[in-house]
Amino acid sequence: MIEKIIIAGSGGQGIMLAGKILAETAMQEGRAVTWLPAYGPEVRGGTSHCMLIISDQEISSPCVDKADTLIIMNGPSVVKFKGRVKNNGLLIINSSLSSANIKSQAKIVKQPFTDMAIALGNIKVANMIALGCYLANKKIVAAKNLSRVIQKIAPEDKKALIKINQEALEKGLKV
Amino acid sequence: MANKKILISGNEAIAEGALAAGCSFYAGYPITPQNEIIAYMASQMPERGGVFVQAESELAAINMVFGASATGARAMTSSSSPGISLKQEGISYLAGAQLPAVIVNIMRAGPGLGNIWPAQSDYFQATRSGGHGDYHCIVLAFASVQEAYDMMQLAFDLADKYRNPVIILGDGLLGQMMEPIVAKRISPIVYRSNKQKKWALTGCKGRKPNIIRSLYMSQDALEKSNFSLQAKYQKIKKSEERYEGWFLDDAKIILVAHGSMARIAKGAVKALRDKGKRIGLIRPITLWPFPAKIFRQLVMENKKLTFLAVEMSFGQMVEDVRLSVNGKVPVKFFGRSGGAVLTAEEIIREVNKLE
Numbered sequence: 001m002i003e004k005i006i007i008a009g010s011g012g013q014g015i016m017l018a019g020k021i022l023a024e025t026a027m028q029e030g031r032a033v034t035w036l037p038a039y040g041p042e043v044r045g046g047t048s049h050c051m052l053i054i055s056d057q058e059i060s061s062p063c064v065d066k067a068d069t070l071i072i073m074n075g076p077s078v079v080k081f082k083g084r085v086k087n088n089g090l091l092i093i094n095s096s097l098s099s100a101n102i103k104s105q106a107k108i109v110k111q112p113f114t115d116m117a118i119a120l121g122n123i124k125v126a127n128m129i130a131l132g133c134y135l136a137n138k139k140i141v142a143a144k145n146l147s148r149v150i151q152k153i154a155p156e157d158k159k160a161l162i163k164i165n166q167e168a169l170e171k172g173l174k175v
Numbered sequence: 176m177a178n179k180k181i182l183i184s185g186n187e188a189i190a191e192g193a194l195a196a197g198c199s200f201y202a203g204y205p206i207t208p209q210n211e212i213i214a215y216m217a218s219q220m221p222e223r224g225g226v227f228v229q230a231e232s233e234l235a236a237i238n239m240v241f242g243a244s245a246t247g248a249r250a251m252t253s254s255s256s257p258g259i260s261l262k263q264e265g266i267s268y269l270a271g272a273q274l275p276a277v278i279v280n281i282m283r284a285g286p287g288l289g290n291i292w293p294a295q296s297d298y299f300q301a302t303r304s305g306g307h308g309d310y311h312c313i314v315l316a317f318a319s320v321q322e323a324y325d326m327m328q329l330a331f332d333l334a335d336k337y338r339n340p341v342i343i344l345g346d347g348l349l350g351q352m353m354e355p356i357v358a359k360r361i362s363p364i365v366y367r368s369n370k371q372k373k374w375a376l377t378g379c380k381g382r383k384p385n386i387i388r389s390l391y392m393s394q395d396a397l398e399k400s401n402f403s404l405q406a407k408y409q410k411i412k413k414s415e416e417r418y419e420g421w422f423l424d425d426a427k428i429i430l431v432a433h434g435s436m437a438r439i440a441k442g443a444v445k446a447l448r449d450k451g452k453r454i455g456l457i458r459p460i461t462l463w464p465f466p467a468k469i470f471r472q473l474v475m476e477n478k479k480l481t482f483l484a485v486e487m488s489f490g491q492m493v494e495d496v497r498l499s500v501n502g503k504v505p506v507k508f509f510g511r512s513g514g515a516v517l518t519a520e521e522i523i524r525e526v527n528k529l530e
Contacts, residue, residue, distance in 0.1 A: 039208055060443075061435075061439040
């Protein structure tokens with residue numbers, strides 16, 4: 001089993017964090033995993049992305065050319081990354097920030113993650129809703145393990161945010 | 176934390192590995208793609224009893240390492256290609272004064288300011304002595320985050336054993352990527368007593384003063400010092416070659432790659448083996464001394480071998496492969512450089528062209 005994932009969006013949307021949480025969960029489930037960030041000027045704004053590989057076997061290159069799953073969280077990233085998903089892959093799009101009518105051989109799932117996050121009470125948890133939506137479509141890791149990782153990795157001063165992130169994950173699982 | 180897996184980047188693993196190896200002095204100056212090393216050292220060194228200095232320049236940092244090392248401390252610095260060029264004068268002085276130190280180069284593409292993306296084009300600079308004078312650094316290359324962590328212990332041990340600078344050569348891909356590693360329990364730095372380093376400048380009350388220098392004004396004295404350096408290099412060549420080999424027993428084509436290219440080449444080897452191709456891989460772990468013995472041995476056993484050096488450069492390590500096989504079998508090269516990372520598919524296409 002090998003799952004190659006690209007998560008793309010804008011700086012501040014928690015793109016890197018979503019990838020790390022997924023990677024950490026896969027690691028705890030005993031899988032080999034690599035996580036590779038975009039480490040260029042993206043750090044200071046603009047589109048940002050990370051690449052993840054989860055596998056039962058040793059991973060050679062951490063780079064992802066064509067992804068099994070592509071999660072896109074904003075409009076500019078649709079333009080930049082829409083071609084980077086396999087024909088039989090899964091393409092998840094945040095329809096709150098992109099109205100683009102995409103043609104792709106991949107299975108397309110569009111959900112208004114940002115609007116759903118606002119309804120929950122914190123715009124920043126759109127990334128966790130997207131992760132939940134991903135796991136609802138592909139059971140790459142167990143959602144309850146991912147929920148535990150959210151709890152585990154939260155630093156002391158962010159403990160108050162654990163609950164809403166876990167709720168966001170649950171909401172994503174149900175879309 | 177004992178024996179538990181943690182998800183960590185290559186850069187952080189280097190810093191944590193150095194601390195676990197007893198590194199008690201770090202000086203550096205920021206540059207992408209290795210800033211996580213400095214950031215980690217800045218936060219951890221004070222908490223764990225060591226010294227962290229963000230220097231005013233790369234030149235200052237390497238000379239601070241010189242000073243710390245002269246007192247017997249396990250000292251290191253890190254940078255990326257353009258910054259490492261700036262450190263070359265200091266590295267030459269370290270080599271001349273026979274001081275141990277660890278210098279990490281997380282390579283980016285050059286020449287000049289180049290860009291921040293991965294490359295392996297500082298191979299010549301690292302293995303041929305990038306500064307002036309006849310000297311060598313021991314050069315180690317890691318290919319995974321776990322190995323980055325483990326290699327720091329080896330680097331400091333070799334530096335102390337031979338009183339010689341050691342360069343860790345990685346690239347932006349290996350520095351930035353996260354992978355699970357098993358680390359030792361995170362604990363305060365265990366200082367190695369500098370009393371074991373009889374040559375160190377520790378205050379000479381009650382003993383003859385030690386002198387650490389690379390300046391020898393008379394021709395005889397400098398040549399004598401150089402002879403002893405050369406004798407040391409021969410000893411290192413004899414005992415410290417390291418490599419990892421896959422499928423060398425029956426391979427007709429052997430890829431040669433180090434660092435991140437080695438793990439990508441391994442992916443190509445696996446795919447080609449699945450199709451029945453008799454292909455293998457040598458991953459040099461010491462780039463200096465280059466693991467020449469295994470090449471000589473393989474060429475002696477099998478005259479029909481072909482080597483293909485795969486690099487993120489326009490052909491540097493390939494020269495060491497050629498020197499090792501000494502014209503007895505063909506040595507081909509495949510590489511690109513400018514920030515692009517070769518894919519396994521590109522390597523497979525190149526291998527298929529060989530027959």
